[in-house]
Amino acid sequence: MSPDSARVWLIPARLPEPVVTAVARTLGEDERRRAEAMARPDERRRFVLAHGATRVLLGDRLGVPPERIRWSRSRHGKPELAYPGDAAQVSLSHSDELIAVAVTVRRPVGVDVQRVPVAAHASRVCARFFPPGDVAYVTADGSGAGLAERFTELWTRKEACVKAAGGRMADGLGMPVHGSAPLVVGYGGAGNEGAPAAERRYRVTDLAAPRGYRAALALRGEGGFQVRWSWWYGGEG
Numbered sequence: 001m002s003p004d005s006a007r008v009w010l011i012p013a014r015l016p017e018p019v020v021t022a023v024a025r026t027l028g029e030d031e032r033r034r035a036e037a038m039a040r041p042d043e044r045r046r047f048v049l050a051h052g053a054t055r056v057l058l059g060d061r062l063g064v065p066p067e068r069i070r071w072s073r074s075r076h077g078k079p080e081l082a083y084p085g086d087a088a089q090v091s092l093s094h095s096d097e098l099i100a101v102a103v104t105v106r107r108p109v110g111v112d113v114q115r116v117p118v119a120a121h122a123s124r125v126c127a128r129f130f131p132p133g134d135v136a137y138v139t140a141d142g143s144g145a146g147l148a149e150r151f152t153e154l155w156t157r158k159e160a161c162v163k164a165a166g167g168r169m170a171d172g173l174g175m176p177v178h179g180s181a182p183l184v185v186g187y188g189g190a191g192n193e194g195a196p197a198a199e200r201r202y203r204v205t206d207l208a209a210p211r212g213y214r215a216a217l218a219l220r221g222e223g224g225f226q227v228r229w230s231w232w233y234g235g236e237g
Contacts, residue, residue: 003106006217007061008207008229010113011053011099013046019234020045023052026059026066050099053232054092057101062087074191078166091163098213101232107225110163111207112156113215119143122151129173130154137178149214153206154178156216157185161202164218167191181205184222198222 001007027035031051038044052066059066062084070083081088089104091111102111116122126138138150154177162172171189182205192200201222207215207229219225 001061001105002226003104004219004223005226005228006102006104006109006219008100008102008111008217008227009053009057009232010209010215010229011049011101011232013049013094013097013099015049015234020049020052022234023056023066024048026052026055026069028067028070030071046094046099050092050094050101053099054090054101057232058088058090058103061103074166078163078191080166091160093159093163093215095213098210100207100215102217104219104225108164108166108220110160110165110202110218111215112159112163113207113209113213114152114156114159116145116148116152116212116214119145119148122148126151131174131176133176134178152214153216156214157181157204157206157218160216160218161185161187161204162189162191164202164220165189165191165200177204181216182224 035044035047055066055069064084071079072082074080089109091102091109093100093112095113096115098113100111100113102109126135134154138147157177158172158175159169162169165187167189172187175187177185182203184201184203186200187202188200202218202220203222204216204218207217209215
């Protein structure tokens with residue numbers, strides 16, 4: 001796998017129960033505790049599938065048993081691979097019935113997937129938090145489904161960059177990300193404190209996603225990268 005490439009999987013959140021049971025066996029103690037603390041069965045099931053599938057996919061690529069993978073947390077809570085070493089960079093996202101997992105060899109990566117919200121909600125959030133250029137793009141032809149789609153397109157780009165930085169979404173909402181993808185944007189918020197200018201630049205692109213969803217991928221640095229993505233339904237990646 002090239003340093004300038006990313007492997008992405010999209011995972012339906014309603015895979016058969018045997019798949020969920022199988023990946024649940026790979027979870028670490030902290031993940032099990034977090035799952036057990038969730039009151040809603042559907043939320044718990046989605047969490048188990050997302051985190052278990054990430055272990056299976058990563059273990060397959062690194063040649064280690066998925067249950068042996070260990071995670072640490074960055075200053076702002078981003079999961080980072082603790083074992084086996086720094087062999088890969090990983091990002092995970094889930095929204096409603098869709099999960100996304102992204103893996104790179106070296107460059108910090110962020111992936112985000114979001115269900116498209118109702119237009120009224122998108123309009124309120126956009127007007128309150130987005131910079132003027134992003135607002136103009138989102139509201140270009142008034143309200144409706146198009147507005148919600150464009151809002152979610154920009155939201156996923158922002159969150160993918162923030163995840164790659166290991167930062168906070170509150171610091172990324174004002175980051176301009178409108179324009180034709182792929183594009184290079186700057187993020188200087190949490191996770192990048194004191195970082196050189198080159199490490200505050202991210203290349204972000206949109207990903208194919210099912211109807212009703214938007215997804216984006218960001219890697220640290222201005223250099224281009226290749227993306228290989230596929231669906232995962234269980235088994236090897």
